[in-house]
Amino acid sequence: MKYSGGGDWYANLDTSLKNLVEFCNRNLGTTINEEQGIVEVGSPELFNYPFIHMTGHGNVVFNTQETENLRNYLMAGGFLHISDNYGMDKFIRPQMKKVFPELDFVEIPFNHPIYHQKFDFPNGLPKVHEHDGTSPQGFGLFYNGRLVCFYDFECDLGDGWEDPEVHKDSPEARQKALRMGANMIQYVFSN
Secondary structure, X not given: OEOEOOOOOOOOOOOHHHHHHHXXXXXXXOOOXXXXXXXXXXXXXXXXXXXXXXXXXXXXXXXXXXXXXXXXXXXXXXXXXXXXXXXXXXXXXXXXXXXXXOOOOEEOOOOOHHHEOOOEOOXXXXXXXXXXXXXXXXXXXEEOOXXXXXXXXXXXXXXXXXXXXXXXXXXXXXXXXXXXXXXXHHHHHHO
Protein backbone atom coordinates (compact mmCIF):
# COMPACT_ATOMS: atom_id res chain seq x y z
CA MET A 1 0.00 0.00 0.00
CA LYS A 2 1.34 3.35 -1.05
CA TYR A 3 1.11 6.16 1.50
CA SER A 4 2.33 9.74 1.94
CA GLY A 5 4.61 11.29 4.53
CA GLY A 6 8.03 10.49 3.13
CA GLY A 7 8.29 6.97 4.52
CA ASP A 8 9.57 4.34 2.11
CA TRP A 9 6.32 2.50 1.35
CA TYR A 10 8.18 0.75 -1.48
CA ALA A 11 10.60 -1.07 0.84
CA ASN A 12 10.70 -4.79 0.01
CA LEU A 13 8.87 -4.10 -3.26
CA ASP A 14 10.97 -6.28 -5.54
CA THR A 15 10.76 -9.78 -4.07
CA SER A 16 8.97 -9.82 -0.71
CA LEU A 17 5.32 -10.31 -1.67
CA LYS A 18 6.18 -12.30 -4.78
CA ASN A 19 8.02 -14.84 -2.61
CA LEU A 20 5.20 -14.97 -0.08
CA VAL A 21 2.63 -15.59 -2.83
CA GLU A 22 4.76 -18.35 -4.36
CA PHE A 23 5.18 -19.93 -0.91
CA CYS A 24 1.42 -19.80 -0.20
CA ASN A 25 0.50 -21.17 -3.62
CA ARG A 26 2.96 -24.04 -3.16
CA ASN A 27 2.28 -24.82 0.52
CA LEU A 28 -1.34 -23.83 1.07
CA GLY A 29 -2.72 -24.70 -2.35
CA THR A 30 -3.84 -21.11 -2.92
CA THR A 31 -4.01 -19.63 -6.41
CA ILE A 32 -3.04 -16.06 -5.61
CA ASN A 33 -1.98 -13.96 -8.59
CA GLU A 34 1.79 -13.54 -8.40
CA GLU A 35 1.65 -10.05 -9.89
CA GLN A 36 1.37 -7.68 -6.95
CA GLY A 37 -0.76 -4.61 -7.14
CA ILE A 38 0.22 -1.23 -5.77
CA VAL A 39 -2.68 0.74 -4.41
CA GLU A 40 -2.84 4.14 -2.74
CA VAL A 41 -4.50 4.26 0.66
CA GLY A 42 -7.11 6.73 -0.55
CA SER A 43 -8.00 4.94 -3.77
CA PRO A 44 -11.33 3.16 -4.31
CA GLU A 45 -9.19 0.37 -5.81
CA LEU A 46 -8.29 -0.57 -2.23
CA PHE A 47 -11.59 -2.45 -2.08
CA ASN A 48 -10.41 -4.80 -4.85
CA TYR A 49 -7.85 -6.36 -2.50
CA PRO A 50 -8.90 -8.51 0.46
CA PHE A 51 -5.36 -8.33 1.90
CA ILE A 52 -3.21 -5.19 1.96
CA HIS A 53 0.46 -5.12 3.00
CA MET A 54 2.12 -1.97 4.31
CA THR A 55 5.75 -1.50 5.29
CA GLY A 56 8.52 1.05 5.63
CA HIS A 57 11.05 2.69 7.91
CA GLY A 58 9.73 6.18 8.42
CA ASN A 59 6.97 8.72 8.38
CA VAL A 60 3.38 7.85 7.48
CA VAL A 61 0.65 10.42 6.93
CA PHE A 62 -3.00 9.73 6.12
CA ASN A 63 -5.17 12.70 5.15
CA THR A 64 -8.87 12.82 6.06
CA GLN A 65 -10.05 11.16 2.84
CA GLU A 66 -7.41 8.39 3.13
CA THR A 67 -8.32 7.83 6.77
CA GLU A 68 -12.00 7.42 5.89
CA ASN A 69 -11.21 5.17 2.93
CA LEU A 70 -9.00 2.85 4.98
CA ARG A 71 -11.56 2.73 7.80
CA ASN A 72 -14.37 1.87 5.37
CA TYR A 73 -12.18 -0.78 3.73
CA LEU A 74 -11.36 -2.45 7.04
CA MET A 75 -14.95 -2.23 8.31
CA ALA A 76 -16.17 -3.79 5.05
CA GLY A 77 -14.05 -6.91 5.51
CA GLY A 78 -10.60 -5.90 4.28
CA PHE A 79 -7.41 -6.78 6.14
CA LEU A 80 -4.25 -4.72 6.65
CA HIS A 81 -0.87 -6.20 7.50
CA ILE A 82 1.70 -3.67 8.72
CA SER A 83 5.33 -4.80 8.87
CA ASP A 84 7.62 -2.33 10.61
CA ASN A 85 10.96 -2.41 8.81
CA TYR A 86 12.28 -0.33 11.71
CA GLY A 87 11.41 3.20 12.67
CA MET A 88 7.78 3.14 11.59
CA ASP A 89 6.20 2.59 15.01
CA LYS A 90 6.03 6.21 16.22
CA PHE A 91 4.39 7.21 12.93
CA ILE A 92 1.96 4.38 12.24
CA ARG A 93 0.33 4.27 15.67
CA PRO A 94 -1.07 7.85 15.53
CA GLN A 95 -2.19 7.35 11.92
CA MET A 96 -4.07 4.15 12.75
CA LYS A 97 -5.58 5.98 15.74
CA LYS A 98 -7.02 8.44 13.21
CA VAL A 99 -8.51 5.48 11.31
CA PHE A 100 -10.01 3.92 14.45
CA PRO A 101 -10.10 6.51 17.25
CA GLU A 102 -12.08 4.07 19.38
CA LEU A 103 -9.53 1.25 19.08
CA ASP A 104 -6.06 0.62 20.47
CA PHE A 105 -3.49 -1.86 19.26
CA VAL A 106 -3.53 -4.86 21.57
CA GLU A 107 -0.86 -7.51 21.74
CA ILE A 108 -2.13 -10.69 20.09
CA PRO A 109 -1.95 -13.59 22.58
CA PHE A 110 0.10 -16.59 21.54
CA ASN A 111 -3.01 -18.79 21.51
CA HIS A 112 -4.69 -16.67 18.81
CA PRO A 113 -5.52 -18.66 15.64
CA ILE A 114 -3.27 -16.47 13.45
CA TYR A 115 -0.30 -18.24 15.08
CA HIS A 116 -1.84 -21.70 14.64
CA GLN A 117 -2.87 -22.19 11.03
CA LYS A 118 -0.94 -24.65 8.84
CA PHE A 119 2.21 -23.71 10.71
CA ASP A 120 2.39 -23.59 14.49
CA PHE A 121 4.00 -20.65 16.28
CA PRO A 122 3.38 -21.42 19.97
CA ASN A 123 5.55 -18.47 21.04
CA GLY A 124 4.15 -15.93 18.61
CA LEU A 125 6.10 -14.15 15.90
CA PRO A 126 9.53 -15.34 14.84
CA LYS A 127 12.47 -12.95 15.17
CA VAL A 128 13.68 -12.13 11.66
CA HIS A 129 15.90 -9.08 12.26
CA GLU A 130 17.48 -7.54 15.32
CA HIS A 131 16.46 -3.94 15.75
CA ASP A 132 16.43 -2.90 19.37
CA GLY A 133 17.22 -6.36 20.73
CA THR A 134 13.72 -6.89 22.09
CA SER A 135 11.31 -9.72 21.46
CA PRO A 136 9.04 -9.58 18.41
CA GLN A 137 5.45 -8.61 19.06
CA GLY A 138 2.26 -9.00 17.08
CA PHE A 139 -0.33 -6.30 17.63
CA GLY A 140 -3.86 -6.17 16.34
CA LEU A 141 -6.84 -3.93 15.88
CA PHE A 142 -10.14 -5.69 16.47
CA TYR A 143 -13.29 -4.17 15.03
CA ASN A 144 -16.51 -5.78 16.28
CA GLY A 145 -14.47 -8.78 17.40
CA ARG A 146 -12.77 -9.26 14.01
CA LEU A 147 -9.03 -8.81 13.57
CA VAL A 148 -8.81 -6.15 10.85
CA CYS A 149 -5.14 -5.19 11.18
CA PHE A 150 -2.09 -7.22 12.17
CA TYR A 151 1.05 -5.26 12.98
CA ASP A 152 4.38 -7.05 13.33
CA PHE A 153 6.83 -5.09 15.47
CA GLU A 154 10.49 -5.93 16.18
CA CYS A 155 10.07 -8.85 13.79
CA ASP A 156 10.31 -7.62 10.19
CA LEU A 157 8.32 -10.32 8.41
CA GLY A 158 8.46 -8.42 5.12
CA ASP A 159 12.27 -8.48 5.10
CA GLY A 160 12.19 -12.20 5.82
CA TRP A 161 10.15 -12.79 2.67
CA GLU A 162 12.80 -11.16 0.46
CA ASP A 163 15.20 -13.12 -1.76
CA PRO A 164 18.09 -14.57 0.32
CA GLU A 165 20.74 -12.24 -1.11
CA VAL A 166 18.82 -9.08 -0.16
CA HIS A 167 19.35 -9.28 3.61
CA LYS A 168 21.51 -12.41 3.90
CA ASP A 169 18.99 -13.97 6.30
CA SER A 170 19.52 -17.59 7.21
CA PRO A 171 17.35 -20.18 5.44
CA GLU A 172 15.75 -20.92 8.83
CA ALA A 173 14.81 -17.27 9.44
CA ARG A 174 13.38 -16.92 5.93
CA GLN A 175 11.42 -20.15 6.30
CA LYS A 176 9.92 -18.98 9.61
CA ALA A 177 8.98 -15.61 8.10
CA LEU A 178 7.34 -17.24 5.08
CA ARG A 179 5.47 -19.70 7.28
CA MET A 180 4.16 -16.92 9.49
CA GLY A 181 3.15 -14.96 6.39
CA ALA A 182 1.33 -18.03 5.10
CA ASN A 183 -0.47 -18.35 8.42
CA MET A 184 -1.63 -14.76 8.06
CA ILE A 185 -2.90 -15.38 4.54
CA GLN A 186 -4.66 -18.59 5.57
CA TYR A 187 -6.23 -16.85 8.57
CA VAL A 188 -7.47 -13.91 6.50
CA PHE A 189 -8.96 -16.03 3.73
CA SER A 190 -10.62 -18.51 6.09
CA ASN A 191 -12.14 -15.86 8.38
